[in-house]
Amino acid sequence: MASSYATSASYGGQISLSMPLDGGAVELCKELSRRQIDKSRLDYELVRIKECINIYKAGFQILPASPFYPICADIIPIAAAPPVDPNELSKSDESSTSSVPLSVDISESDVPEPKMEEPFPESSSVSSE
Secondary structure, three states, X not given: OOOOOOOOOOOOOXXXXXXXXXXXXXXXXXXXXXXXHHHHHHHHHHHHHHHHHHHHHOOOOOOOOOOOHHHHOOOOOOOOOOOOOHHHHHHXXXXXXXXXXXXXXXXXXOOOOOOOOOXXXXXXXXXXX
C-alpha cells in the first residue's frame, strides 16, 4: 500500500495604502470641524454667562474656596441704576438752564449730503468677445 502524504504551508498577507485624490475634501472637512469646535465653544460660553447671571439674579454667590468659583469669576454683576422719574428730570433741567436761550442755526448747506455707494461696482475689465 502506497501512502500519499502531502504537506504544504501557505502564508499570506495584505498591505493596503489609501490616498485621497482630491486634497480639497480633506481641507473642507478640517475647516468644518474647526467651525463646529468654535461654535460649540461659543455656545458653551454663552450658556455659562447666562447661568452665572441667573445665579447672581437669584441672590446667590459662589464661595471663592469652591472648585466651581472660576466658572463665574469673570462675570461681574453691576448694580442697576435707580429708577428716575421723568418729571424730576424736567424740573432739574429748568432750574439748571440760564435765562438766556442759546440759539443754534444749522442751515442745510452745513449738513453734508450722504453718499450712496453701489455694493458691487461694475468692472470694465470683463469684455464680451
